[in-house]
Amino acid sequence: xxxxxxxxxxxxxxxxxxxxxxxxxxxxxxxxxxxxxxxxxxxxxxxxxxxxxxxxxxxxxxxxxxxxxxxxxxxxxxxxxxxxxxxxxxxxxxxxxxxxxxxxxxxxxxxxxxxxxxxxxxxxxxxxxxxxxxxxxxxxxxxxxxxxxxxxxxxxxxxxxxxxxxxxxxxxxxxxxxxxxxxxxxxxxxxxxxxxxxxxxxxxxxxxxxxxxxxxxxxxxxxxxxxxxxxxxxxxxxxxxxxxxxxxxxxxxxxxxxxxxxxxxxxxxxxxxxxxxxxxxxxxxxxxxxxxxxxxxxxxxxxxxxxxxxxxxxxxxxxxxxxxxxxxxxxxxxxxxxxxxxxxxxxxxxxxxxxxxxxxxxxxxxxxxxxxxxxxxxxxxxxxxxxxxxxxxxxxxxxxxxxxxxxxxxxxxxxxxxxxxxxx
Amino acid sequence: xxxxxxxxxxxxxxxxxxxxxxxxxxxxxxxxxxxxxxxxxxxxxxxxxxxxxxxxxxxxxxxxxxxxxxxxxxxxxxxxxxxxxxxxxxxxxxxxxxxxxxxxxxxxxxxxxxxxxxxxxxxxxxxxxxxxxxxxxxxxxxxxxxxxxxxxxxxxxxxxxxxxxxxxxxxxxxxxxxxxxxxxxxxxxxxxxxxxxxxxxxxxxxxxxxxxxxxxxxxxxxxxxxxxxxxxxxxxxxxxxxxxxxxxxxxxxxxxxxxxxxxxxxxxxxxxxxxxxxxxxxxxxxxxxxxxxxxxxxxxxxxxxxxxxxxxxxxxxxxxxxxxxxxxxxxxxxxxxxxxxxxxxxxxxxxxxxxxxxxxxxxxxxxxxxxxxxxxxxxxxxxxxxxxxxxxxxxxxxxxxxxxxxxxxxxxxxxxxxxxxxxx
Numbered sequence: 001x002x003x004x005x006x007x008x009x010x011x012x013x014x015x016x017x018x019x020x021x022x023x024x025x026x027x028x029x030x031x032x033x034x035x036x037x038x039x040x041x042x043x044x045x046x047x048x049x050x051x052x053x054x055x056x057x058x059x060x061x062x063x064x065x066x067x068x069x070x071x072x073x074x075x076x077x078x079x080x081x082x083x084x085x086x087x088x089x090x091x092x093x094x095x096x097x098x099x100x101x102x103x104x105x106x107x108x109x110x111x112x113x114x115x116x117x118x119x120x121x122x123x124x125x126x127x128x129x130x131x132x133x134x135x136x137x138x139x140x141x142x143x144x145x146x147x148x149x150x151x152x153x154x155x156x157x158x159x160x161x162x163x164x165x166x167x168x169x170x171x172x173x174x175x176x177x178x179x180x181x182x183x184x185x186x187x188x189x190x191x192x193x194x195x196x197x198x199x200x201x202x203x204x205x206x207x208x209x210x211x212x213x214x215x216x217x218x219x220x221x222x223x224x225x226x227x228x229x230x231x232x233x234x235x236x237x238x239x240x241x242x243x244x245x246x247x248x249x250x251x252x253x254x255x256x257x258x259x260x261x262x263x264x265x266x267x268x269x270x271x272x273x274x275x276x277x278x279x280x281x282x283x284x285x286x287x288x289x290x291x292x293x294x295x296x297x298x299x300x301x302x303x304x305x306x307x308x309x310x311x312x313x314x315x316x317x318x319x320x321x322x323x324x325x326x327x328x329x330x331x332x333x334x335x336x337x338x339x340x341x342x343x344x345x346x347x348x349x350x351x352x353x354x355x356x357x358x359x360x361x362x363x364x365x366x367x368x369x370x371x372x373x374x375x376x377x378x379x380x381x382x383x384x385x386x387x388x389x390x391x392x393x394x395x396x397x398x399x400x401x402x403x404x405x406x407x408x409x410x411x412x413x414x415x416x417x418x419x420x421x422x423x424x
Numbered sequence: 425x426x427x428x429x430x431x432x433x434x435x436x437x438x439x440x441x442x443x444x445x446x447x448x449x450x451x452x453x454x455x456x457x458x459x460x461x462x463x464x465x466x467x468x469x470x471x472x473x474x475x476x477x478x479x480x481x482x483x484x485x486x487x488x489x490x491x492x493x494x495x496x497x498x499x500x501x502x503x504x505x506x507x508x509x510x511x512x513x514x515x516x517x518x519x520x521x522x523x524x525x526x527x528x529x530x531x532x533x534x535x536x537x538x539x540x541x542x543x544x545x546x547x548x549x550x551x552x553x554x555x556x557x558x559x560x561x562x563x564x565x566x567x568x569x570x571x572x573x574x575x576x577x578x579x580x581x582x583x584x585x586x587x588x589x590x591x592x593x594x595x596x597x598x599x600x601x602x603x604x605x606x607x608x609x610x611x612x613x614x615x616x617x618x619x620x621x622x623x624x625x626x627x628x629x630x631x632x633x634x635x636x637x638x639x640x641x642x643x644x645x646x647x648x649x650x651x652x653x654x655x656x657x658x659x660x661x662x663x664x665x666x667x668x669x670x671x672x673x674x675x676x677x678x679x680x681x682x683x684x685x686x687x688x689x690x691x692x693x694x695x696x697x698x699x700x701x702x703x704x705x706x707x708x709x710x711x712x713x714x715x716x717x718x719x720x721x722x723x724x725x726x727x728x729x730x731x732x733x734x735x736x737x738x739x740x741x742x743x744x745x746x747x748x749x750x751x752x753x754x755x756x757x758x759x760x761x762x763x764x765x766x767x768x769x770x771x772x773x774x775x776x777x778x779x780x781x782x783x784x785x786x787x788x789x790x791x792x793x794x795x796x797x798x799x800x801x802x803x804x805x806x807x808x809x810x811x812x813x814x815x816x817x818x819x820x821x822x823x824x825x826x827x828x829x830x831x832x833x834x835x836x837x838x839x840x841x842x843x844x845x846x847x848x
C-alpha cells in the first residue's frame with residue numbers, strides 16, 4: 001500500500017471560505033489516505049519515504065465533474081451555435097464515429113494521455129452509446145491511475161439513426177452487459193448516463209431506473225442548461241413541474257442514487273429545492289455555458305444553500321480539460337453575472353473556486369479533495385518557478401496566480417488515492 | 425534589408441468577416457514589407473532565401489493595443505476589487521516601486537522576455553510616471569525587435585504622494601525631456617499617456633496638449649471603463665457632455681492626434697459618435713473588463729459602425745499577455761452580452777476576433793496586421809502538432825482551435841517589420 005510523506009507548501013480547503021496553507025509542511029499518506037498535514041513531521045512518520053517538494057505548491061487533485069471524452073477531438077471548434085444546433089451539427093456526428101473501435105482507440109488514447117497530464121485526479125466522464133468503445137475508454141483510464149466514473153451514454157430519440165439505441169429493451173440489455181463487464185476495475189466505475197431528457201424516451205428512462213435499483217449505480221446527466229432545451233423538455237414532459245422532476249420520477253435525481261447534474265443555469269426555486277433535498281451534485285461548467293451562449297449559473301445561490309457543487313470542464317463545449325481554467329472562469333462569470341444580472345449574488349472569491357474544484361466536487365467520490373485526515377490522498381505538485389516575479393509573493397498569492405496562469409507544464413507530480421501517477 | 429520567402433499555411437484577414445487561407449503557400453517579404461501571398465512561388469522570388477514551415481500555420485503578428493508593463497509582477501493577483509479600489513490597493517503601490525531603477529531592471533526584464541515569447545509583435549504600452557524606468561523599458565523592448573509605442577504615464581491628482589507628479593510644469597519638463605531622449609529608437613516610439621481623467625488635472629492636460637502640438641505624438645488613455653469611474657469623471661468635469669470630451673478638449677482624442685482609448689464599455693451615443701468622427705481606436709480588453717467587474721463592451725456596435733477596434737491584454741487587470749486569450753474572451757464575452765444584455769448585437773465570430781487581433785488593431789501602426797501587399801511583414805509561425813486529433817482538420821479549423829488553445833510553446837518563430845525575432 002501507499003505510505004509516504006510529501007514535503008512542500010501544502011494548500012487545501014476546509015470550507016468554501018477557509019483555505020489552509022502550511023508552508024513547507026508535511027502531508028502524510030498512510031494506506032492511500034491522508035494522515036494529516038504537519039508543520040513539523042511527527043516522529044512516528046520519520047521512517048517513511050519522503051518526496052521532497054520544498055518550495056513547490058501541493059494541492060489536492062482537481063475534480064472534473066462533467067467531461068465528454070468522445071468530444072475531445074473537436075475541442076475549440078464549432079463555437080458558433082447554441083446547444084441543440086451544436087449537438088446536431090458537431091457533436092452527434094463526432095460521437096457516431098465511436099462505433100468504429102479503431103477510431104475510438106486513436107481518439108481515446110489522445111484524451112486519456114492529456115487527462116493524465118492535467119491536474120485532474122477524479123472525473124465523471126461521458127462516453128458514447130457504444131459499449132465496446134466505452135469499455136476501451138475505461139481500460140485506458142484504469143491504466144493511468146486516475147479515479148473516475150464513466151458512463152455508456154443512453155439515448156433513443158431525437159438523435160440521428162447512427163447514434164440512437166434501437167429500443168429501450170436493447171438499451172437495457174446492452175447497458176446491463178456493459179455494467180457487468182466493467183464493475184471490477186480498481187479505479188474506474190460505471191455510472192448510469194441518460195444523455196438528457198430530450199434524447200431519452202419514457203421507456204428508456206424506465207429501463208434505466210430498473211438497472212439503477214438492481215445495481216445501485218450513481219447517475220449523471222444534464223439539467224436546465226439552455227432556454228431552448230428547457231422549453232423543449234417542458235413540451236416533452238407536460239406532466240412534470242420542472243426539468244429535474246423528469247429525472248426524479250425515475251429515481252435518478254439524488255436520494256438513494258448519487259447524482260451529478262451538469263449546468264443548472266436556469267433552475268427555478270422548486271428545482272433548486274429538489275436539488276438540495278435530494279443531495280444532487282451540481283457540475284458548474286462556466287466555459288461551456290459561455291461558449292454555447294447558455295448563460296451563467298447562480299453558483300453563489302448553490303453555495304449559500306449548501307447544495308453540493310463542483311466544477312466541470314464540459315469538454316468540448318468547454319475548450320480545455322484544465323480545471324484551473326474552470327476555476328478562473330467560474331470567478332469571472334460570477335462577476336459578469338453580478339454586474340449584468342443580479343447584484344444580490346456576490347461574485348466568487350478565489351478560495352471558493354479552489355474549494356469547488358477540490359473538496360466541493362470531490363465529495364461526490366467520498367472523502368476526496370482535501371488533505372484533512374482520512375481523505376483519500378489525491379495530490380498535485382505545482383512548480384511555478386517559470387512564472388517569474390521581481391517581488392516576494394506569499395504562497396497564497398502564488399496559488400491565486402496559478403488559478404489564472406497554470407498550464408500542464410507546471411504540474412510536476414500527481415497522486416491519486418495514494419498512487420503516484422507521474423513525476424517529471 | 426529583409427528579403428525572403430516563408431512557406432506554410434498562411435492565414436490573414438482581408439476584412440473583419442473575410443479570412444484568407446493559402447495552404448502551403450508562399451508569403452514574400454521584400455524590404456520588410458509583404459510582396460504578396462502566392463499558391464505557387466513566382467519565378468522572380470525563387471532566388472530569395474526560404475523559411476520552410478510546410479504544414480505549420482503562419483499568421484500576422486498579434487497586436488496588443490493596451491498593456492501596462494509595470495503591472496506584470498502582480499498578474500493573476502488581487503482579483504477581488506473594482507477599478508478604483510483595485511488601483512489604490514494594488515496598482516499604485518506596485519507602480520511606485522519603479523522609482524527604483526534596480527527594481528525596474530528586474531521587473532521589466534521579466535515582462536520584456538515574456539512579451540518576446542508571446543505572439544505579439546506590436547504593442548501600445550503604459551510605463552509609470554518615472555522617466556528613467558520608462559526609458560529602461562524602451563531600451564529593453566528596442567532590443568527584442570518588437571515594435572511598440574511606450575508611454576511615460578502622466579498623473580498629478582487623486583493618487584498617492586509617491587506616484588504623483590508634483591506639478592503640471594514639472595510633468596511638462598520631465599515628459600519633454602523623455603520625448604527627446606527616446607525619439608530615435610528604431611522600433612520603439614514615445615506616446616503621450618495621461619493615465620485617465622481622474623488622475624490628470626486640467627493644468628496637466630493643458631501641458632500635455634502643448635507637447636502634443638509641438639511633437640505631433642499619438643496618445644493613449646482609458647475611457648468609460650467602469651460605472652463608478654464614469655460618475656467620478658462627470659463630477660470632475662461638469663463642463664463636458666461625456667468622458668470622451670474631457671480628452672477631446674485638449675486635442676487628445678483622435679483627429680490630428682492618433683489615439684487609443686482602452687475599454688469603452690459604457691460609451692453612450694454621443695461619445696461613440698465622437699470616437700467615430702475622430703478616428704479614435706478602441707482597445708477592447710475583455711478579460712480586464714470581466715476581472716474588474718466592469719462589464720462587457722459593445723464591440724459589435726463598434727465593428728458595425730466602422731470604428732477602429734483592436735484587442736488589449738490590459739495586463740494586469742487581464743492576467744495574461746496572450747492575445748489569443750483576448751480573442752477567445754472577446755468572443756465569449758460577446759456571447760454573454762448577447763444572452764444577458766442585448767440580443768440585437770450578434771456575438772463575434774472567430775474570424776472577427778482574429779481580425780481584431782491582427783488587422784483591426786494593426787491599423788494603429790500603419791499598414792500592419794495582414795499579409796496583403798505593402799503591409800509591414802509581421803508574422804508568427806505556429807506549430808500545433810502537440811494538439812493531437814484523430815480526425816483530419818482543415819487549416820481554418822486548426823486556426824479556430826488555436827484561438828482557444830494556443831500557448832507560447834506553440835509559437836516557433838516570430839518576425840516583426842521583416843526582422844526575425846526568434847526561431848526555436
